[in-house]
Structures are given as structure tokens and as C-alpha cells.
Amino acid sequence: MASLLGFLAKTLAIADMEVRKLRHDPTELFTRALQPALWLLVFGQVISRGHVVDTGGLPYLHFLVPGILAQSVLFIAIFNGISVIWERDLGIVHKFLASPAPRAALVLGKALGGGVRALVQAVVIVLLALLLGVSVRWEAAPLAGAILLIVLGAAVFSSFSLIIACLVKTRERFMGIGQVLTMPLFFASNAIYPTSMMPAWLQVLSHLNPLTYEVDGLRALLLSGAPQAPLGLATDFGVLGCALAALVAVSARIYPNIAR
């Protein structure tokens, strides 16, 4: 029990540090808001006019909002790992690793820091959605669920990103791999079209993609009048939770390699 509390305290120490950095310099949050705004204002408006996507009775723009929200969670989190490469060059990682903090707490703390970043971004997107007339569910439980799901999803992709950073070890290679990964993850998900519209092979990939579960859950939790999550909320949380546990276990093992 004491060791569990110690583990949590250290995880929060690292996450808190990330949040403090964000508080000192929040500019990136505003510059990052541009891309999702374009997806909603341009892409969303155009596709809405065509009535080409079968969303099960939902206006397309409403359908799109949770997808774009999940997309920006993915984009923020997938590049989160680069900070580890900076910290390696600065020697910060070395000091963390020479401390008695459990390695899993160090990586989970980083991942949750990515989660908070994503959450701030989510607020911006939801505000934008409200301006566009999307009806959001304002009930305590679904809202709390959505917050949890956003942090969970961001933590999954952050720890995935951390693993990549520890394997490739240089900024250049990391950025290259990050760019290569984001679009396939995005298109092989239900973010901008439902899985039912996909060819069979893509449906298979989509079900292996954590982003699909993130979008599925967010759609049910955020939109009023949305159908039940087709995959089920329990599945969404379960898949993302297991993915996080597995990724943290792997990254805790390889994180020390970056300091060698």
C-alpha cells in the first residue's frame, strides 16, 4: 500500500512538472488549435452539404466533433515523446533515473502530462463546437467520463511515442516516424467516417486501432442525441486501459536505455 502511494506520488510529481511548464508558456496550446478548427470549419462544412456520410441520423458536423477531438489528442500525444530526447541531451533523464523513483512512475507521469495537454486542447475544440451549434451533453457523469477518456487516450499515445523516442534516440528520426504514423492511425479509425463505410480490410485495421475506441467512447459521452457507442463504453475504456498498462510496462523497461 505504501509503495502504491509512493508510486502515485512520483507519477503525479512528473505530471505536475509538465503542467507547470505548460502554465509558464501556454502559447503552443493556441497555435495547436488552428488545425482542428480548419477540420471543423472547412472539412466539416463541405462534407455536411453533400450528405454523403451515413452517420445514423446525426448531422455530420456533430458526428465529426468527437473525431476531430480524438485526432488532436492523437497529434499532441504522438509527438510528446520528443521531450524525452531533449531531456536526454540535457541530462535531465539521467537525474530522474539516478533517483529512487520507479521507472514506471517516471513514464506514466510523462504520459499523464500529455493527457493534461490534450485536455486543454479539448476545451478549445468543445467551445468551437458549441459556437457551430453542436449540441453537447452537459451532464456530470458523461462529462467526467469524457475527461477520463481524453486523458486515457492521450496517455496511450504518449507512452507509445515515448517508446519510439527511446528506440530511435534522435529528434530527426523521431519526427520522421511521428509524421509517418499519424495519418494512417487517423484514416484507419472511425474519426471522420463510420467503420461501416470502410472496406473489409480497413475495418479489421480500424478495430486494432486504439483511436477507434477513443472516438467511439467520446461520441457517446459528448453528443446529445448520439446513439449508444457501437462498440460499447466498457469495451472502449477496457481496450484503452489495457493498452496503457501494456505500453507503460514496455516503456518502463526501455526508458533507461536512453541514458546509456
Add this chain to the structure above:
Amino acid sequence: MISTRALTRRFGAVLAVDALDLEIAPGEIFGLVGRNGAGKTTTVKMLTTLLPPTSGTASIDGHDVVREAGAVRRVIGYVPQALSADGELTGYENLLVFARLFDIPRAERRRRIDEALAFMDLAGAAGRLVRHYSGGMIRRLEIAQSTLHRPKVLFLDEPTVGLDPLARHTVWQHLRRLNRDAGTTVVLTTHYMDEAEALCGRLAILHQGRLAALGPAEELKARAGAGATLDEAFAHFTGGAERGTGYAGTAETRRTAGRLG
């Protein structure tokens, strides 16, 4: 306090540290000197549990660095070579995160951090972002950071590289005070002979991963010849200037040794 037995680390075909035997007593200020690539940093990384040895053993305060890494990490502090405080946080926040990682109880954190900052003459800069600190201030902040939990041994890798002369002397003063007042054992690597001579009670000269000589600076100088400087002693134990052809004047040797570290 520190003991190594045939400590060895190989990187592929390169033998970075070759069968190192060292004994460092509590309360010493001990210097690992050598050129770039002599094995200083690799040795420190093994002693701080960051790098597993290929063979041989090392222990700190009776704890094996591999089998009891957790216990070792509780009794050591580490200041890496680069200026490694986080520029995007304030000085206070840089210490706060380490206070939490080292389990310093919440009720004591504030006092311990304030004390550490005052000890390093940084109390006035606690609320400023570290990005705006000078190099010497960052180094002192790092020493504060790595001694918050009152370690028995403090490791520093090239603690004054890139600092101006005044900042170097301030760092030396603080390390001496820490050693004297808190009894902290200090192990540092350096390629500056003046630093080794001014600060360290004993020196280990490393050359190509091996221990080339060990002892107080005075003794090493005497062994190298009457009236030898530490630079000359260093060249003596590491096979001279190495570059150049044939005879090199003393001045030349000194310059080369200074440049190569």
C-alpha cells in the same frame, strides 16, 4: 564508501572501462581525471546505476550497484555533465520535483528547498525561470537539486565545463563547504588539472579505460619527477603528448594536455 572490483564496461569492441579497482573513503573529495574517452563518464554512469557493468562489481555504502540499485539511488546524488536543470521551470520548481521523487515529506519540502537554495546562494532567484539563469547559477542549482535528500555521495561529471573563472571558483567553494559541513563524499570527473589540484584530496588518472595512477596530487607530481606540475605528471602517466613527432617542449606538452584534458 565506494568500492569497485575489476569493474569493466565494453561497448561493442571498445573496452571503455577495463578492470577498475578503486576504494574511496567516506568524506573524501575524489577526482577521476583523464582525456576524453578515458572512461571517466562511463565509470560514473556505472556507479550511479545508469549503466550496468559488463563484468566486475561496484558497491556504494555497502550496496551493490546492480543487485541493490534502489538502495544505491537513495544514498547518491548526481550532477550530469550538461547543464541539466529544466529551463522551462523556476529554480524552486526544479527542486520541488526532486523533493517529491526522493520522498521528502510534504511538511518538510518547503524548508528543505529554501535551505538548499540559500546554501547555494540562490534564494533570490528561486521564483525565476531557469532559462534566465547564468551557467554558474544553473550548476549551483543542480548541486542543490542533487543534495536535497542529503546523499552520502555526490557524483559530478565535469562540474565546471563552460563556466567562467569566477563561477568555477564559486562552484568549488560550494563543493568544499558541502564536503566539510555535511560530510558528503564527493566524486567528480574533470580534465582540468587546476580543478583536480584545487579540489581533490586524491586523484585517479584514467587512461584508455585503465587506472594509470592513484594518489594525492602532490604524490603524483613527485612520482613524475622533481618540480613536475600536475599537467606534466598527467602526461607522464598517460604516455606523454601522444601527438606530434618526437620531442615536444614542456610548454607544448602542457598546452596539449590542457586541450585534451
